[in-house]
Amino acid sequence: MKYLHAMIRTNYPEESINFYTQGLGLNLLSKRDFEQGRFSLIFLGEDENSPMIELTHNWDEREYSQGDQFGHLAFRSENIYKVCEQLQSMGVAILRPPRDGHMAFVKDPNGISIEILQQGESLPVQEPWASMENQGSW
């Protein structure tokens, strides 16, 4: 059995694609519009053989509810500081800054919690992250 993808419903397809590609460095693998059903399916990931994030955009938008049963999606980065700098430059709040050079949390444009982990050993502790406080929840 192969794990294929996690699906998230979005009312913000462009912002979400931007978050996962420009922000997290995934590739936009496909975007298909279903005229009759009035929805689009968007797949993001390293490549078609890696597990992906599927975004479902219903054109007739409605409000979705958040629950805490589903926790987060996690990604591993080669340089957690660079990813957080890039996200911050895009206006994404770094809710749990990488004070320890190891772990950070943000939210995607749909409010889904995203964990970012440093590959291998933690990076040396570094400002401005080291003294940055937590914001909100994740």
Added chain:
Amino acid sequence: MKYLHAMIRTNYPEESINFYTQGLGLNLLSKRDFEQGRFSLIFLGEDENSPMIELTHNWDEREYSQGDQFGHLAFRSENIYKVCEQLQSMGVAILRPPRDGHMAFVKDPNGISIEILQQGESLPVQEPWASMENQGSW
């Protein structure tokens, strides 16, 4: 950037491990108990290099809420009928039976929607699945 895992909170760790291992055929990769924080982290997947499902079990259990912003986790199976038979034999309701030999939906013990897809071409349409009706929602 590498997608690592999707995290789900569970009050039913044993039932959940059983669902993902006996039901879906994933491997139990690790289970760590954190005495001081009173929680356990359980990782399931093909192997340590594949994306995983992380289960978080807080020993002081509380009720979690379901939202529809997060949609589902999807898996690809070599034989969708065998997986559905196995799940059914474990008492799991097949909410969207694989009538088309291609797609089925169930829920994990935590109420998380699970999509099961047939690898490659759809299997020939086959009873009892072909005439089995949908149940509930997913």
